[in-house]
Amino acid sequence: MITSPKAALSAVIAASFGTCGAFTPQSFLAQRPATASTTASKANGRNTVGTHPSTSTLLMASTVDPTMVTAKEYQDICGVDFDDRTMAERLAKTAYLYPKHVEVIADFEPMVDRMVDEILLETGEKSWQPQDYLPDLSKETWLEDTKALREAAEGIPDEVFVVLVGDMVTEEALPTYQTLLNTFEGCDDPVGTTNSAWARWSRGWTSEENRHGDLLNKYLYLSGKCDLRSIEVTIQHLITSGFNPGARKDPYRGFLYTSFQERATKISHGNVGRLAKTHGAGDLQRICAKIAGDEGRHEKAYQAFCTEILERDPDGLLMEFGDMMRGQIVMPAELMTDGKDSSLYENFSTVAQRLEGYTALDYADIIEHLVDHWKIGELTGLTSEGEKEQEYICRLPKRYRKLAERSMNKKKDDIYEPQSFGWIFDRKA
Numbered sequence: 353m354i355t356s357p358k359a360a361l362s363a364v365i366a367a368s369f370g371t372c373g374a375f376t377p378q379s380f381l382a383q384r385p386a387t388a389s390t391t392a393s394k395a396n397g398r399n400t401v402g403t404h405p406s407t408s409t410l411l412m413a414s415t416v417d418p419t420m421v422t423a424k425e426y427q428d429i430c431g432v433d434f435d436d437r438t439m440a441e442r443l444a445k446t447a448y449l450y451p452k453h454v455e456v457i458a459d460f461e462p463m464v465d466r467m468v469d470e471i472l473l474e475t476g477e478k479s480w481q482p483q484d485y486l487p488d489l490s491k492e493t494w495l496e497d498t499k500a501l502r503e504a505a506e507g508i509p510d511e512v513f514v515v516l517v518g519d520m521v522t523e524e525a526l527p528t529y530q531t532l533l534n535t536f537e538g539c540d541d542p543v544g545t546t547n548s549a550w551a552r553w554s555r556g557w558t559s560e561e562n563r564h565g566d567l568l569n570k571y572l573y574l575s576g577k578c579d580l581r582s583i584e585v586t587i588q589h590l591i592t593s594g595f596n597p598g599a600r601k602d603p604y605r606g607f608l609y610t611s612f613q614e615r616a617t618k619i620s621h622g623n624v625g626r627l628a629k630t631h632g633a634g635d636l637q638r639i640c641a642k643i644a645g646d647e648g649r650h651e652k653a654y655q656a657f658c659t660e661i662l663e664r665d666p667d668g669l670l671m672e673f674g675d676m677m678r679g680q681i682v683m684p685a686e687l688m689t690d691g692k693d694s695s696l697y698e699n700f701s702t703v704a705q706r707l708e709g710y711t712a713l714d715y716a717d718i719i720e721h722l723v724d725h726w727k728i729g730e731l732t733g734l735t736s737e738g739e740k741e742q743e744y745i746c747r748l749p750k751r752y753r754k755l756a757e758r759s760m761n762k763k764k765d766d767i768y769e770p771q772s773f774g775w776i777f778d779r780k781a
Contacts, residue, residue: 450602453668454538457550457603460660464549471653472556479560482567485639487574498574504633505575510773510781512627513577515709516636517775518700519620520568522685523561523643524587528595529684530558536599536606557650564643571639582774586690593687598679604661604672610654612681615718618647620710627707655725666731667738673728674741677719677748690774699771703781705760706768712756720749 448454473479487497533554534540541551572578597613599606625640661669688697704710723729729746731738770780 448537449600450537450604452665453602453604456661456664456668457538457657459664460657461549463660464553464657467653467656468549468552468556471649472553472560475556475559480563480642482563482570485567485635485642486570501571501574501635502576504635505577507632508577508628508636509631510577510776510779511703511707512624512631513572513776514700514773514781515620515627515704515707516568516624517572517578517583517773518685518688518704519617519624519709520565520572521583521586521590521688522617523565523568525590525595525684526558526561526565527591529561530554532595532597532599533557533606535601536603537601539603539606553653557653560646560650564646567639567643571636578775579777582690586688586696586775589691590685590688593689595682595684595687597682597684598676602672604658604669605676607654607657607661608669608673608676609681611651611658611722612718613684614647614651614654615721616681616683616710616714618644618651619714619718620704621647623707623709627709655722659726662726662731666733667735667741670728670731670734670738670741670745674744677745681715692774693771695771696773699773702768702771705763712759713753716749716752716756719752723749 487494487501489498491497539550539554540546541548541554545551569580569583572583573580597609599609621640621644625637625644628634628636628640658669683697683701685700686697688700690696693699705712723746728742731742734742772778772780
């Protein structure tokens with residue numbers, strides 16, 4: 353913002369006579385070669401702009417004629433040079449919504465560094481890739497291998513395919529989940545290549561998760577049992593619709609959510625794999641087991657982050673945990689639609705429950721696991737508010753289990769009307 357008449361006048365003069373104006377569009381600036389006129393001395397308090405500015409500075413900073421303004425006036429007009437370093441420094445000084453939470457997670461960043469090395473696999477040749485579990489179309493045996501996959505898929509019921517597709521669509525909405533991670537204060541990647549432990553974790557996690565949707569998508573294509581265009585429309589709709597798990601930019605809430613959701617995803621993939629095996633599709637069972645293994649490693653990492661928070665701010669985490677559980681953990685694919693069936697998620701969820709791919713009892717089990725894993729009932733030194741949340745949270749597993757059993761028993765007595773799914777060419781499941 354221009355704060356003085358002198359600065360405003362300087363900007364106008366620079367715009368009128370300089371080789372580029374104070375408000376030159378970034379696209380023009382990016383194409384403008386450095387010239388001798390862009391070099392000035394810093395004598396008498398004048399700002400210096402080098403003949404060869406860095407690429408990021410050239411692309412990101414506004415320009416003025418440096419001979420016309422002081423360094424302070426330059427900053428008043430242009431702000432700062434947003435290269436990687438100054439961007440991070442500026443963001444570090446910005447007021448956060450949750451300053452204490454940011455301070456806590458910054459305190460255990462060295463542990464996150466270890467997680468990147470110990471939990472995430474190596475990329476490239478050392479890591480597994482989707483092609484490792486699919487027919488190789490470049491080999492002479494590709495036709496026989498593909499026929500074997502399709503023959504095994506023929507024995508899988510449509511209901512299992514519906515749950516498999518729903519799981520795959522959830523995985524393919526990965527751009528939404530990385531966007532979510534980038535909203536957690538103190539854990540973001542402000543320039544896209546930030547070298548902080550949190551930014552590297554986010555990118556590494558995303559790169560591993562990206563394999564899951566790729567692998568399931570290719571399997572479904574080769575199986576010939578599904579309408580891939582209908583599935584692709586669903587994926588596009590889901591990414592477009594977005595996803596709000598109620599994290600509110602708070603890293604505490606974010607890691608509580610991911611601790612829950614990674615375990616839920618692990619359970620669902622594992623159960624689908626077991627169903628596939630019972631119907632003779634050993635290849636699909638191996639695929640689901642591999643994906644579930646990834647989810648299990650990621651689950652351990654997010655739960656470890658929450659353990660670190662509990663050691664530093666138990667009251668803070670309990671308050672957020674209790675508040676989240678008074679609502680409900682939002683499933684990431686709840687806004688899915690194929691553009692035709694407005695109840696697609698509900699229908700998919702019903703099939704998953706009936707097949708026991710993922711049930712209300714699993715939901716209760718996850719809550720119990722988290723309460724036990726974090727030893728919520730053993731925490732001491734809490735405030736009175738923290739103790740109230742502790743008591744509430746520790747009662748949740750039994751309460752949810754009772755509700756889940758009642759709900760599932762009721763549904764067993766309900767008459768179920770199979771629904772058609774565009775994913776499987778409008779066959780009913």
